[in-house]
Amino acid sequence: MKLSCINKLKYIFATSLDLFDYQRKIITMKQQNTKALFSFGYLLYLILTPLMLNAQSLSVVDSESLEPIPYASVEIYEMQIQSYCDENGVFEFSYLSNTTPVIISANGYKPTSFIYKSGDNNSYDIKLKKSHIFLNEIVVSPTTGLVQKNNLTNVILKKINQADQIMAPNLMELITNVPGVYSINTGSSISKPVIRGLSGLKVVTFWNGLRIENQQWANDHGLNFTDMGIKSVEIVKGPSSLLYGADALGGVLYFTDEDYLPPNSFNSSFESRFESNSMSSFNIARIKLANEKIRFNVYAGYKSAAEYQIPDGEFVKNSSYNRKSLKTSLGYNKNNWILNLRYNYNSNENGLPGHTHSLDPSPEEFLLETQHRDRILPLQLIEDHYLSIENKLILSNQSVIKFNTGFTSNSITEFEEKVTIPGISMLLNNIPYNFSFTSYVNENITWISGVQGMLTKNSNDKAAESSLIPNASSYDLGSYSLLQYSKSKFETQIGLRYDIREIDAGDLLSKNFSKLNGSFGLVFQKGLYTLRTNFSSGFRPPHLSEMLSYGVHHGTNRFEIGSQDLKSEFANQFDISLDYGTEHINFNINPFIIISKTIFMLLLLQIL
Template sequence: MRFYKFILLLLPFLLNGQSIQVIDSETKTPVSYAEIEVYELDVQLKCNAVGEVKLTSVPPSFTLIVSGIGYLTKNIQVNEIQSDVLVVEVEKNHLLLNEVIISPTTGIIQQHNLSNVVLKQINNPNSIGTSNLMGTVASVPGVYSIYTGAGISKPVIRGMSGLKVLTFLNGLRIENQQWANDHGVNFTDLGIKTVEIVKGPSSLLYGADALGGVLYFVDEDYTSPNTQQSSVETRFESNSLSTSTVARLKMAGNNFRFNVFAGYKNAADYQIPNGAYIVNSRFKGKTLKTALGYNKNRWIFNLRYNHNSNQIGLPGHTHSANPNPSDFQSSVQNRDRAVPFQLISDHYLSIENKLIFDKSVLKLLTGYTSNSLTEHEEKVTIPGIKMLLTNIPYNLSFSTNINENLKWISGAQGMIVKNKNDRSAENILLPNSSSIDYGTYSLFQFSKELFETQIGVRYDYREISADEIGSKNFSKLNGSIGLVYQTGLYTFRTNFSSGFRPPHISEMLANGVHHGTNRYEIGSQDLESEYANQLDFSLDYNTAHLNVNINPFYNTFKNYIYIKPTEVIIEGYENYPVYRYAQTSSATTYGTEIYFHYHPHFAHRLHLEQDFSFVMGEDQYNQPLPLIPQTRINTNLKYEFGEQKAKIKIETVQLQRTHFLDKNEVASFETTSNDYEIYNIEANFSYTSKKTVYLKLGIRNIFNKRFVNHLSNLKNIGLPGAGTNVYFAINYILN
C-alpha cells in the first residue's frame, strides 16, 4: 500500500481544474454517483453523492459522456471552458434501450453513423457468461464463430471469415495467420471494454482485406485522477474443469495513468452429452497487458503492450478416410499435454500520440506485432511447422469540424508484414514472404437537423514478395456513400460500400501438410484480387418501451476465393485429403438481421430481447458457398432487481434460448446440419461490506442437448459440442 501511495506522489502535474456537476433536468437536484467518461483521454470519472467531480488536466476541446442510473446517457462536446463549474442536466428515463455510443475509429455518435455499427460491451457483469471472447462477440446479430473444440474460435460476419475479416486491438491491426480455421483469435477478454463490429466491406477506414467486416476491440478506460483500483477475479466451469484467475490494477495521477492486467487459464478435455470426453480438447494460456497514458495541454500519449501465450490441443486429429467418432472420445478427462498441439505466442505493442486543437484532432498510431505459431503433430521435440509472423503498422489520421454541419476525416495507413519459417520444423507449409501495404483515405460527413450524409474514397496498394513468385502488385480505389434520416420515432439508414482483398500468400503458395486441419493444402498463383460491394439498409423504431431494428443487406463479390477438397493423392502423403484454393468469378451473399427489445410498462424491471440472423451465399452457378452459418434466433428474458437493503443483493436473473435452424443449402463438399436449441440461465449477485464482491452463477446447456454446429471444425467426424456446464465467477474488488 505504501508503494502505491509513493507512486501516486510522483504523478501530480497539477493544472487548473474544472468542476462538473450533474443535475436532474426537471428537479435541478444532484444526480448522485453519476459516471462521466472523458472520451479523448480514455478516463472514467465518478461523481460524489452530490453529483460533483473534479476534472483536471484536460485538453482545450474534449467530449464528455455522462450517464446515471435511471437517466438518459448524454454526450457533450466542450470546446471552451466558460466557468469554474460545468453544469450538466440529464433527463430521467426508466428504460435505456439505446446508450450513447461513440465510434472508437471515427468519434461519430452511433445514431449519426451511416452504417449500422454495433458496439458490444465485453465483461458486462449483467450479461450471460461465455467460455471465451468469441462466444461474447458471436451473440451479436449476424456474427458467428468457427471453432475447434473449446480452445480455438474465430469470427464469422455475415458468412465471411478468415482473411475476409479484420481484427484490430486499440487501433493495432492483428496479424495471426488467420488464413486457417484452426488459427483463432489469440487474445482474451482480459482488460477489454468494448468491441465495435462493422458488417460488410469496410475498406474505407480499415484498408484492404476488410471484405466481410471488422472487429475493433478497445481496452478498458483508466481510473479517475489521483485514485487507484484493483481487483482479483476467479472463474470456474464444471464441464471442462476450467479455472481462470485474473488480476487488475489501475493507478492515476493528474497527468499520468497506468493499467496492468494479468491472467491465467487452464482447461481439461470438455465433456459431451453422453458423458464422454473429447480427447485433446484441453488448453491453457497466460496473458499480460499494460497501458501507460500521459497528457499535457493539447498532447495525449498512450503506450500499450499485450503478451499472450497459449498451448492448445487439437482434437479430432486423424489420418483415417472414414473416422469413427468414438475414436476421439474417452471415459477419462485429462489436461496433460499431448500431440497434436499448438504453441502460440503473441506480442502487441502500440504507441499512440494525439494532438487536440480547438476544432481538430491529429493522431498517429504506430506499433509492432509478432505471432509465433508452432504445431506439433507426432513429436513433442520436433515441430511439424513453425513460423514467425511480424507486422509493423502505422495509422495517421486528421479530423476537423469545418463548421457546425460539416466534418472532415482524412488519413494514411500502412504496414510491413514478414513471415519466416524456422529451420527446426519438419515441413514448410508457406514459404518465407513479405508484403508492404499503404493506403490513403478521405471522407466528409454533413449533418443538418434530421439528416446526415457521408461520402468517402480510399486508395490501397499492396506488394507481395516471395522467391516462388518474385514480386506481385495489387491496387484499388474504393468508396462509400450513405445517409441517415430521422423523423419522430423512426431512423432510416442506407449505405453503399466497396472493398478489395489481394490473394494471400497462403492462397497462392501453400504446398504442404497443415497439421491443425489435418489436410494437404495447395495454393494457386493464378488467383486474382477479390472485389466486394454491399448495399445495406436499416430501419429503427424507438419508443420508451420498445426498440425494433430491421437490417437487410445484399453483397456481391468478384473473384471470390475459397478452399475445396480434391480427388488428388500426393505421393508420400496418401493419408491426408488434398485441398486446393480456388476462385469463382462471382458470388453473392444476402440476408437480414432483426433485433427486438421490449420493456413492458407494467413491469419496469423486465426485459425481453430477441434477434434473428439469416444469411445465404451463392456462387455464379447459384450453388451454395461453403461455411455459411445456420439461421439463428436468440431470445433473452431478463429481470433486474431494484434497491435492496441487505448486504447480499441479487442484481439480475436471465434465461436465454438460442435456436439454430436446419441447414440444408450447403456446398457440394459439405453435409447438412440439423436444427437444435440450447437453454442457458444465469443469476448475478453482489455483496457489499468493507469490500465489494460480485458473483456470477449460471448453467449453459441446461438440458444437456447434443448438438453439432454447422461451423464446427469437428463436424466432419461427428463430434458434438459441450454438454451441461455449470459455471461461476467471483470478482473481489480490493479498492
C-alpha cells in the same frame, strides 16, 4: 511513383526485421521513433501554442426536480477515463482535451452526451431524464469518435466484462449473440469470428487501433487474446475498406481496453472463474493507478482447461489447453497531447482434437471416457506480442493529428508426430501504421484524411519438418479522405480510398495489387425514427497463404495448395437500416445486399 514508395517500404522493413535478429532492432527503432515523436509533438506545441485549459466543472441534476444526482458516472471518451461526480452531483476537471465526447449516466436515468470544446463556458449544467427501463445506450465509435446516432453505418457496440454477463469459454463466444455474428470453433480454445457469413481473411481485427495479424487464414488459428481487460468491441458489418484498409470484406472487430482510473486513484482486484464442463479455471489479477498526468493499468491471467464433455457423457480427446496472459496500458496527457502505450502478451498451449490418419475414422477415435489435462500430440504452441503506440495532438479548435503505430509478432509451432521436432514453426511479424488529420472546418463540416498501411514478414524455422508458406513479405499502403456534413437532423458522408499491396517471395513470386474504393452514406432523424442508408465497396488482394501455401496442415486435416494466378476479390454492399426507439421499445430492421466477386469461385471453375 507507386513502385518507388513500395521499394522504400521494403528497404525499411527488410532492414528492421532481419530474420532472428528482429527483436533487438525493433526495440531500437521504437525508441528512436518515440523520441522523434516526442520532439515533433513538443515542437508543434511551441509553434502553434495550443490553448491551456483552466479548471472547469459540470453539475448533474434531475430534469424535473432540479435536485443534484450524486455519484453520476462521467466517461471522458478520448482519454479513456471513467469517473464519478461527488455527493452533490458535481464533477471538476482540468485535463480534458478539445473536441472529445463526454457521456453522463446514472442509475434510473436516461444517459446523455455532449461534445466538450475548449473555449466554452467554465461550467456545464447537465439535466438527466428519469427512465425506469434502459434500452438505448450512448455508443461512441472508437474509430471515428462519433456518437452512434450520427454514425453513417449501423455500428454495434458490445460491452465485455459486465457484472451481469455470463462468461464464455473464449472471447468470440461473448459476442455471438449479436445478429449476423457467429464463430467457428475447434474445441473450446480456438474460435474464429464470422460476420454475415464471411470469416478468416475477410474479417479484420483491431486491438485499440492496432491491426492484428495472426495467421488467421487457417481454421485452427483463432483470436489469441482473451477478454481480460477488454471493455468493449465495435462490430462493423460488411465491406469496410475506407477506414480499416484492404481485406475487410466481411467486416471489422474493433476491441477497446478498459478505461483508466480518474486522477489520484488506486484500485486492485482479483477475479477467479470456474466452468464445470471442462473443469476450467481462469484467474485474473488487476492493478490500476493514476495521477493528474499519468495513468497505468496492468493485468495478469492464467487459464487451464481439461477436455470438455459432450451430452452423452464422454469427453473430446485432446481438447484441453492452457493460456497465460499479461497486459499493460500507460496513458499520459499534457495540455492538448494524449499518448497511450500498450503491450499485450499471450501464450497458448492448445490440443488439436479430431486428428486421425485413418481413411475411415469412427467417432470412438476422438472420444474418451475420462477427462485429462495431459499434453498429447498433436499440440499447438502460440505466442503473441502486441505493442501499440497511440498519439493524438490537438492543434487548434479546427484540427487534430493522430498517429498510431506498433508491432505484432505471432509465433505458431505445431508438434504433430514428434515432441522434439515441430511439424511446422512459423513467425509472422507486422508493423502497422495509421496517420490521420481531422479538420473541423465549421460546425457542419468535418474533413478526415490519412495514410494507413502495414509491413508484414513471414519466416519459417529451419528445424521444422515442413513449411506451409515460404519465407515471404507483403507491403500495404493506402491513402483515404472523407468529408462529413451535418445539418439539423441530416448527416451525409462521402469518402474515397486507394490501396496498394505488394507480395514478395524472392524468386518464387513478386506481384502488385491496387484498387480505388469508395463509400457514401446518409442519416436522417425525425422524432423516434432514424433512417440510415450506406453504400460501400471493398477490396481484398490475395494473401500469402492463398498464393504460396503447399503442404499437409495437420491442424485442419487439409492439404493446402496455393495458386499464384489468383486475382483480387471485390465486394459492393448496399445497407439500409431503420431504428425506432421509445422508453419501452427498441426496434431495428436492417436489410442489406452484398455483391462479391470471389477468387475462390474463379479458382474452382479453373479446376473443374
